Amino acid sequence: QKEVEQDPGPLSVPEGAIVSLNCTYSNSAFQYFMWYRQYSRKGPELLMYTYSSGNKEDGRFTAQVDKSSKYISLFIRDSQPSDSATYLCAMSSKAAGNKLTFGGGTRVLVKP
């Protein structure tokens, strides 16, 4: 079993819909949680960063962490065609020297 599980998709939604992405993990030591966005044939870029449990909002993006369930989510409101990309969750712990463990990524397609 992988340490971080993420549905590969693709997830296809109409423009303006809410995109809901999630990851589950098995290592309870993880305490830093990130979402990266990767456009086709490009390197990933950091979207959201959350420490421990809770919610964080940045514009149309909301990240949630539920450490008790070992479950993190990313919501994209009012989705745009430019949001079409692969979204990777990543997490780390001090015990692992803060090295990131990535999920496999979910491909999202927002149709105009």
Next chain:
Amino acid sequence: DGGITQSPKYLFRKEGQNVTLSCEQNLNHDAMYWYRQDPGQGLRLIYYSQIVNDFQKGDIAEGYSVSREKKESFPLTVTSAQKNPTAFYLCASSIVASGGTGELFFGEGSRLTVL
């Protein structure tokens, strides 16, 4: 503009050949990383370096080698010992060693295909 430059973008190699992927950064970051990306498997760490002249193996170092002679440069050599080298290779850097807040800055990647 500051950033990470990887070259070449696309590379074809015959079986049994070594190939070196270049990674240069002008962000003045201390730490640099090499990841491999395969479909559905996320990013897997090959090697990382926290300071010049020092580097550590990641999770899948077998068949790869690196050097860190300059702060700006972290080339990756894919040797003939790597059993399945066809993949997308990503170089990254971070301000502090061990990723800090987790913000890795990535290059645009190099796609290696073994014929």
